[in-house]
Amino acid sequence: MTVSVVLFTADLRLHDQPALRAALDGSSAVVPLFVRDRAVQAAGFAAPNRLAFLADCLRDLDAGLRERGGRLVVRHGDVVQEVCSVVTEAAADEVHMAADVSAYAHGREDRLRSALRAQGCRLHVHDTVTTVIAPGIVTPASSDHFAIFTPYFRRWSEQRLRDVLPAPRRVRVPDGVGSLPVPTRPDLSGVSPGLPTGGETQARERLAAWLREDVAAYADRHDDLPGDATSRLSPHLHFGTLSPVELVHRARRAGGPGAEAFVRQLAWRDFHRQVLAARPEAAAGDYRTRHDRWRTEAEAHDDIAAWKEGRTGYPVVDAAMRQLRHEGWMHNRGRLLTASFLAKTLYVDWRVGARHFLDLLVDGDLANNQLNWQWVAGTGTDTRPHRVLNPIAQAKRYDPDGTYVRRWVPELAGLDGPAVHQPWKLRGAERALYDAYPDPVVDLAEGLARFRRARGRD
């Protein structure tokens, strides 16, 4: 009798799950294992919003396994040690897991492979579990990865996708493998009140509704801040409660310009992953240095605090920052304009902003967060690295009536229409009505001039 262990990481699902499928095909019994990895906590990545969402995901995964005759085994500690002891307890011959891209994931895989080898157990690492196309499969002639999205996307689109795998009907777990209780949404402080619910069941319902009702309008509406017309599938993709391969198959089947635009965004996700896989150091340092001498945290202390709290005096920036705090999620247009405001207008190191996002985002993801921040800061893969987004122009374009701002900045809710975007223009008694709202922390022209000087663009 062959026994396999499936180590779940960022692939917390039963549908289209190549690691689980391979384990089931080759074995008579399987241990579905999740390790609450102490190293992830120690590195500061266990943010309350993601821990709460993770707990939902694990409970749902456990419930799905129980419906099929199995259960989830949960451990806590050093991931390599825990996998090795489960292998011993179950007398397992093989371990299956998904490939991942960060330096930590590469190190984990190497450590696991050699520890398991010493126990006479094989490690199988599966591609296309957390990406549509594995990093390194499409490369330009002269490099190990694409640094520009458009040619990457062309080649990515030509690749043949693997077929979608059905969820297993039965999962037989061997007796005698100990487990901690499956965590519930922990009673943590700092969980955003509007945090969405995690888990594969929720994810599949959301996906079905998205494809049925909303994807058709995505090409036209994805930048509409008040319309909130994007998929909100990012947390599910981050925790792997949805398969990106299945998403692309189903979106292509739905067809039309909206679905095509949506698939293009999924390719952005793969694009950043293939950059990080090839350049893991880009998680912490400039992918392309512009020789910035960012204002230090001490120099910019008050500006950084105002940005984090949503009190910069630029209503659209503040609305987006407050959405982040309330929901643990922010609209992509909000992410672009708040990141540009911090890194360029305030000229603060992108890592300060990236850290704050990772502290709060339920979809906070090393590849997507760090490389999008670098894209905005102009140290990444943007082909126009010195462009600066003007928050007033952005507000007028993407929140023309001011609805988004009024939703998130109640102090300004009494201001009708686009006037809400520039409260500093009010005079006298009218301004006094809104004095709970701060004046701008920076003059946009001065911010722009400082940035252009710093980048030698005068």
Ligand SMILES: Cc1cc2nc3c(=O)[nH]c(=O)nc-3n(C[C@H](O)[C@H](O)[C@H](O)COP(=O)(O)OP(=O)(O)OC[C@H]3O[C@@H](n4cnc5c(N)ncnc54)[C@H](O)[C@@H]3O)c2cc1C
């Ligand atoms: C400064 C900054 C930080 C970001 N941090 C993260 C992060 O930590 N985690 C994260 O998942 N996304 C991040 N993004 C990318 C993007 O903003 C979110 O993926 C998107 O807003 C999630 O909402 P949605 O699921 O409704 O997206 P949709 O518009 O419905 O897109 C579908 C999916 O495509 C992917 N996607 C969309 N836009 C991008 C993009 N620019 N780069 C990579 N993948 C993309 C996501 O997986 C998303 O769920 C960041 C963007 C910026 C500008």
